[in-house]
Amino acid sequence: MIIDSTFWVAISFFIFIGLIVYLKVPQKIDKSLNESIKKIEDDLNNAEKLKDEAKNLLSEYEGKVSKSKDEIKNLIDKAKSEAEKNIIKTNEEFHKIVENRKKTAEEKIRQMKIQALKDVKNLSVNIAISSVEKIIKNSIDKKKLDKVYLSSIEETKKILKNKSI
Secondary structure, three states, X not given: OOOOHHHHHHHHHHHHHHHHHHOOHHHHHHHHHHHHHHHHHHHHHHHHHHHHHHHHHHHHHHHHHHHHHHHHHHHHXXXXXXXXXXXXXXXXXXXXXXXXXXXXXXXXXXXXXXXXXXXXXXXXXXXXXXXXXXXXXXXOOHXXXXXXXHHHXXXXXXXXXXXXX
C-alpha cells in the first residue's frame, strides 16, 4: 500500500476530529451558543417588556394629553364666557353711568332754568319798581309819592308771595 498525501490528510482529519471530540469542543460551542441564545432570548423578553411598558406609558401620556386638551378647551370656553359676561356687565355699567349723568345734567338744566326764571322775575320786578318810582317822582308830590310807593311795594310783596307759594 502506498501512503500518499491523501492518506495523511485523511488521518490528520480524523485526528483533528478526535481531538475536537476529546476536548469537548462541540459541547463548549453548544454551551456557548445556548448561552448566546438564552441571552438573546432574555434581551428579546426585556425588549418586549420595555416595548409593553413604552406602549403603556404612551397610552397614559396620550390619555393625559387628551385630558389636558379637554381641560384647556374647557378653560378657554370658561374664559370666553367670563369675558362675554364682563363685557356685558361693563356695557351695562357704562349705560347706567351715562344715564345717571344724563339725569344729573337734566336736573341741573332744570334747576338753572328755574333759577333763570326767578332771576328774570326779580329783575323785571326791580325794573318795574324803579320805573314806577321815576314816573311817580316826576309826576306826584312827595306825600302822595310815599303812599303810592309803600302801597306798590306791599302789593308787589303780596303778589310775589302768592306766586312763590
